[in-house]
Amino acid sequence: MKYLIAFAQAHNEFRLPELDSVSELYGFEYTLCQSLDTSDPQRPYMVINLESEKHARHLARRCILVKAIYEFYGQGGTYRELHEANRANRALWERFIPDTSFKFIVSAYNHTIPQARQTEIIESFSYMDFQGKIDMKNPDNIIGCFEEYTDRHGTTRNKHEGDGHFRQVYLGRLLEEGSARQLIGHFDVKKRVYYGNTSMESEISLLMTNQTMAAPGKLIYDPFIGTGSMAYPAAHFGALVFGSDIDGRQMRGKCRPPGVIRAAKQYGVSQRIIDLCTFDVTHNPWRCGSLFDAIVTDPPYGVRAGAKRLGRKRELSPARYAAYLEHQKAPRPNDQPYIPPTKPYELSTLVADLVLLARYLLKPSGRLVFFLPTVVDEYQEIDIHSMLCDGMEVIANSLQDFGSWGRRLVTIKKTASLSYLPPAFMLGEAAINDHVPAHRDFREKYFQGFKKDITASIPNEERKDN
Amino acid sequence: MVRLITHNLLACHVKGCTSNNFPLQFQDVSIEIREAEFNPDFLRGFIPKIEWKALVDTARQLGDTSLPLEPPEMLDDEFLKNLHHVLLEVHVEEGAMICPNCNHRYPISNGIPNMLLAEHEIA
Numbered sequence: 001m002k003y004l005i006a007f008a009q010a011h012n013e014f015r016l017p018e019l020d021s022v023s024e025l026y027g028f029e030y031t032l033c034q035s036l037d038t039s040d041p042q043r044p045y046m047v048i049n050l051e052s053e054k055h056a057r058h059l060a061r062r063c064i065l066v067k068a069i070y071e072f073y074g075q076g077g078t079y080r081e082l083h084e085a086n087r088a089n090r091a092l093w094e095r096f097i098p099d100t101s102f103k104f105i106v107s108a109y110n111h112t113i114p115q116a117r118q119t120e121i122i123e124s125f126s127y128m129d130f131q132g133k134i135d136m137k138n139p140d141n142i143i144g145c146f147e148e149y150t151d152r153h154g155t156t157r158n159k160h161e162g163d164g165h166f167r168q169v170y171l172g173r174l175l176e177e178g179s180a181r182q183l184i185g186h187f188d189v190k191k192r193v194y195y196g197n198t199s200m201e202s203e204i205s206l207l208m209t210n211q212t213m214a215a216p217g218k219l220i221y222d223p224f225i226g227t228g229s230m231a232y233p234a235a236h237f238g239a240l241v242f243g244s245d246i247d248g249r250q251m252r253g254k255c256r257p258p259g260v261i262r263a264a265k266q267y268g269v270s271q272r273i274i275d276l277c278t279f280d281v282t283h284n285p286w287r288c289g290s291l292f293d294a295i296v297t298d299p300p301y302g303v304r305a306g307a308k309r310l311g312r313k314r315e316l317s318p319a320r321y322a323a324y325l326e327h328q329k330a331p332r333p334n335d336q337p338y339i340p341p342t343k344p345y346e347l348s349t350l351v352a353d354l355v356l357l358a359r360y361l362l363k364p365s366g367r368l369v370f371f372l373p374t375v376v377d378e379y380q381e382i383d384i385h386s387m388l389c390d391g392m393e394v395i396a397n398s399l400q401d402f403g404s405w406g407r408r409l410v411t412i413k414k415t416a417s418l419s420y421l422p423p424a425f426m427l428g429e430a431a432i433n434d435h436v437p438a439h440r441d442f443r444e445k446y447f448q449g450f451k452k453d454i455t456a457s458i459p460n461e462e463r464k465d466n
Numbered sequence: 467m468v469r470l471i472t473h474n475l476l477a478c479h480v481k482g483c484t485s486n487n488f489p490l491q492f493q494d495v496s497i498e499i500r501e502a503e504f505n506p507d508f509l510r511g512f513i514p515k516i517e518w519k520a521l522v523d524t525a526r527q528l529g530d531t532s533l534p535l536e537p538p539e540m541l542d543d544e545f546l547k548n549l550h551h552v553l554l555e556v557h558v559e560e561g562a563m564i565c566p567n568c569n570h571r572y573p574i575s576n577g578i579p580n581m582l583l584a585e586h587e588i589a
Contacts, residue, residue, distance in 0.1 A: 274469060
């Protein structure tokens with residue numbers, strides 16, 4: 001069975017990874033129609049093969065980037081080709097001829113079709129001979145006809161110029177509108193009762209959640225939970241979420257109960273936030289590994305919030321260290337809890353550690369999903385592969401481009417079924433010499449405006465201090 | 467918060483504290499019971515991860531004696547419901563967790579345990 005997907009016009013690179021994840025979650029497969037000119041995920045319409053209608057509905061209900069799914073009737077470079085294909089598929093729509101109410105919608109991508117020609121197009125389908133009544137409000141069937149034009153953005157042109165010179169035209173019967181897109185508004189950060197200055201926008205956090213294949217009974221962990229943006233959509237889809245952060249203030253907020261719990265209550269999922277813990281992932285208290293179905297996180301890039309780990313930037317002198325130990329023995333007043341010192345945690349080290357930690361904490365086939373900021377011009381495929389380790393494989397890697405920098409949504413799967421030892425959190429520093437990824441010292445590069453000559457020297461000097 | 471499922475997964479991680487560092491002992495706790503969704507499949511899948519003795523002992527300390535000393539071979543509904551209650555519905559809101567080996571005190575405030583270590587405990 002062929003289905004036509006109309007995509008939302010956002011995050012083109014994320015479309016296929018999302019289809020992959022959602023189909024894997026529901027246990028079915030889809031294939032692209034390679035013979036047709038539509039397997040390019042950058043384009044707004046895509047024709048796929050599915051075994052059953054049920055699968056198409058799963059996609060419409062779970063994929064954030066699917067606007068609607070149609071039963072595919074035909075396509076063509078011209079209307080002649082389209083009609084020919086549609087006639088050949090008569091078996092698909094024959095049963096609607098006698099008395100099914102219907103309406104036709106005609107629209108275009110990158111173009112507005114003049115009203116007169118819209119009517120003309122609808123009339124041209126008269127050979128389908130639908131006898132049912134035309135119902136504009138509640139039809140049983142909606143037949144959609146879509147013209148796809150190439151992007152003419154930035155050129156001056158007359159209204160309706162180039163009308164009819166489309167790249168491809170598609171026809172199908174609406175099966176289901178994509179209902180997952182509404183969740184973007186539901187999880188809107190502006191309407192959330194608790195958020196911070198680095199809370200992830202809802203659309204991206206939903207996309208990330210789909211990459212984790214969150215579902216009831218799954219256990220998901222966010223090691224840099226912050227204000228919880230990743231936790232809410234995951235919990236919404238039924239998963240149990242565990243969160244930790246080195247800075248408890250982000251999770252707590254100013255009043256009781258903790259901010260993350262208040263926001264989770266707003267979404268009706270507070271019981272699925274298993275627990276929040278304050279600790280440093282590089283000194284973590286996990287008793288054992290192979291616990292989680294997925295680890296999803298938006299690690300601190302160091303631009304608005306810097307990553308920290310326990311330790312000191314400069315070690316104490318022996319005399320001061322002795323004084324510190326003495327001081328530790330003294331009782332501490334209740335209102336002044338001990339705050340341990342922290343030092344910066346460089347991004348490429350953090351990411352390499354995160355992959356090792358995920359390999360330890362994930363169940364076999366579990367997924368690590370995270371965002372990696374990177375300098376667009378300097379990025380190389382090897383940046384991602386140099387941070388992998390045995391038993392972990394990249395299964396999706398898509399770019400959200402902001403111009404000079406961008407961030408990559410990386411999905412890594414634990415392909416090994418072995419258990420691994422907990423990471424030592426030192427290897428990252430040893431591996432630095434082999435390859436310098438574009439995301440190394442991202443913070444410095446960001447504030448230098450990504451100028452090449454300066455970025456080469458300055459971070460090195462800063463590194464000596466650490 | 468600090469449900470017993472979490473308590474069963476956390477061990478003392480002070481440097482050098484590698485034996486007898488689990489389970490952490492609750493101290494001066496205040497407890498709340500909150501209902502959670504019952505998912506038998508999740509529980510069945512999670513049982514192999516549980517340190518059973520630690521869970522039963524801790525539950526008994528907190529006044530819940532519904533769990534048997536050994537995990538039963540047959541996972542009937544009544545057992546799973548009791549396990550569900552102990553793992554997911556008992557929340558320790560205030561108090562502390564103490565390491566039985568090195569006596570490190572991990573305070574719990576507002577349901578969030580502070581598992582950060584001091585400088586001399588990591589190096």
